[in-house]
Amino acid sequence: MKTIKIRIKIKTLFILGLIACIFMLPFFMQSFTYMMLGKIYESFDEDKADAYYVRSITQKGLGSVVSAISRIDSILGSQFQYGALYSASKGSRGSSAVYLEEDSLNQINEEHKKVLGRKKSDQLGIYEMKIAMANFNSGNKNFAFEILRNLNYIKDKKLIELKNLHLAAMHLMDGQNNIGIDILRHNTFDSYKTAADFLFSYYYFITGNMDNYHKYKWEQQREPYYDLGKVNESYKDLVEPLFGFYELQREFDRIEKIKHSAPESGNSVSGKIILPSEQVPPVFISLVPENGIDGWSSNQIIGMDAVAAAVADDAGHYRIGHIKNGRYRLYITTFANAVLGTSLSFNESDVIELNGNTEIKDENIYMMPLEIEAHAVKEGREISVSTQNVPKSDYYRMFLKHRVKTRSGSSTVILFESGKIQVPKTSFEMEDKVHLQAGRGHSSGSGPNPLSYLPPFYGEDEYIVTVTGYDRQHNILFSTDKMGEMNRYEDEHCSTTLKFTDANEADKKLRGGDYEGAIPLYEQYAKENDRYAIAILAELYMDGYIYDSTKDNWDDYGGKDFEKAAYYLEQLLKYDPDNKQIISELNRCYDKLEQYDKKRVLDSEDKDLDTIMGEI
Incomplete structure (x- = not known):
């Protein structure tokens, strides 16, 4: 036992x-x-x-x-x-x-x-x-x-x-x-x-x-x-x-076929790849007729309509011979990992005209490191963008981007885009009015982002300038963005920290992702007629701020309260009666609340704002 x-x-x-x-x-x-x-x-x-x-x-x-x-x-x-x-x-x-x-x-x-x-x-x-x-x-x-x-x-x-x-x-x-x-x-x-x-x-x-x-x-x-x-x-x-x-x-094989079909004699173009070092990455040069197709796919190394092509040697020299008479553009291609942080340009970006055994020498191609310096400068209500060491181009395009860093990473939003200009410098005025950023930063499966709710020109953050240069045919010659080693170039040479408004306690909580802690503080500020607080509350209640990983769309976020959102949008409309975005978002709230009579009144063009707000 x-x-x-x-x-x-x-x-x-x-x-x-x-x-x-x-x-x-x-x-x-x-x-x-x-x-x-x-x-x-x-x-x-x-x-x-x-x-x-x-x-x-x-x-x-x-x-x-x-x-x-x-x-x-x-x-x-x-x-x-x-x-x-x-x-x-x-x-x-x-x-x-x-x-x-x-x-x-x-x-x-x-x-x-x-x-x-x-x-x-x-x-x-x-x-x-x-x-x-x-x-x-x-x-x-x-x-x-x-x-x-x-x-x-x-x-x-x-x-x-x-x-x-x-x-x-x-x-x-x-x-x-x-x-x-x-x-x-x-x-x-x-x-x-x-x-x-x-x-x-x-x-x-x-x-x-x-x-x-x-x-x-x-x-x-x-x-x-x-x-x-x-x-x-x-x-x-x-x-x-x-x-x-x-x-x-x-x-x-395409390059070989082009060479074999070339005339026995004809025009020629030659030159050298100019680099800051002696090491020359693989570079392919091709000539495309002026009106030919210059399209590329990711694994093509000469243009679709190329009539002549060559490969630069180890010293960077190239020569294309046996070219028929005509008007051509010179194209260069290398492998993507060879041109990060590099500007690509020619002696001339115009069309090359070949007629009667013409021999063009010293058609050099420059692959030089970018040395652009660009900064945003705040002067009162105006932001100026200043640039230095920009390679010569026929056109330029400038972007001003705002990046906010949060606990979960960083988000970047384009605030200003110049269009194609001929002088790489521009400026613009900041808006006094509060603009809603409805849905900005939301994406499927990622959860809400504090930048979704903060108005532009808010707090002390990075402002990044992007500079892109084009030739006369509007082809990209360089860009701090596209060839800038994953934005490292912009971070080091084109980034400025600007201070617009002091972050209060609610802002700090919001940017840290503490929405529940931030909302009561914003509501307190809203009672004191703080327009930023009113705009942020309108966003939070309209778009939601509670992430549910089982949902695929930010429309399903929790925390929505369309009644409160409509209340704060109505307050904003008093300050900015012509803001179509506020009117549009207020209509959206009325739709959700099934208050169609208010929506119709708001859409009326026959009454002034005081009458409309009185009826609301």
Whole structure:
């Protein structure tokens, strides 16, 4: 009997201990638990999944590497086309590519630091290679090279091949052809021979070795993407960018076809790519008839109607010969990651006229770093935008953007746009009246943003100037925005902090996301006829401020009170009787409240405001 009792106690203790371990597991393995929650939510709520992955990475425990890979896959998948990661083109008159915003890039690099403390493994190597790809294509090239060179811990032979292929691809795309080809020649690529051949064919074409180009180019009838389908799923995202070089072969064949169809003699154009350094990235030059189609897609490197084309050599020299008589425009294209923070311009942006064996020399192309300085200056009721070191262009366009930083990130709104002007300087007057910003900052699945409710010219915030230059045909030559390394250039050279009004206690709570704490204070200020407070309350009650992650539309936010919203809009209308936006929003409230008689009175053009407000 005693023995039986002892066995029962031991069994009971074991069961209780097991239950305790199960319940305590999430506390001791938080990183793993958050990773599992992220996987669960991934299929139906990406925002929640992302939040759990970030928590998992922060804990730095088991599961953090898997979470980090999910994060970088999500970011790269939404921002880039994997197949065009290296080969997306960018020209002075070409197409654009997508880069990671500075905040996103900084965030994944911070996460990278946290994950590096984990045990070295092939899985970690996959993650680091993706971090390198994101940094390279976003302009942070030296860091990308450093990551790949330090991947000495990976063991899988296929993964080692992929590391060397990406390192070679990055050097080739950066114009370091000798380093790139040395990596290809001194390593074996048994598992990814097709991808290696794409890189070899690219190198031989841009260096003018056409015999070797044809030796390595893809000549089979079937598309090579069949081979991509057989790649291990874990490695597919690493292989696909290398297959982007196959798309370039089609463009190279177009250039060859154009050359073969050119007349035996004719006109010529030559010049040099002028850079601040001796290293020349891949640059393609083409001539398009004056009235021809100059369109590009992201993987095209010459214009659709190009009649002649050439590739600049390692020293930047180019020559296009055998050109028929006619009037042409000169176009240049390089790869998107080569021109970040660069202005592209010509000796002349006019049409080139060729007639009777004309030889035009020194048609130089300038790829110089942007040195623009631009600032917003507040002078009483006027904001002036001043600029320095702006490259010469025929037209300019200026933007003034307002950025508010909050606990959840930052939001930017364009306050002023100049249109195309011929002098890169402008000014405008601030509005005294309070303008509603209905719905601004709301987007599906993101929750309300404090900037949605604050009027413009409010508080002490960053004001950023964007400068873009155009030629006479209105093609972009440079832009601090589009070629500015994910807005880093604007942040460093075109950003000003201006102070308009002092933030009160309610403002501080609102910008911190404490809506419930801010509203009673704003209501108190509204009783003292504070128009900003009245406008903010109208916005809060009209658009809502309580986020529900199960809803897809900001129309479903909680906190709406159309009766209160209408009350505060009526107060605003007394100060600004001609404001059509206030009238429109007040009509919206009357619709929601089914007070159609008030809406109709408000729409009447036969009564003055005092009569209308009296009837209301």
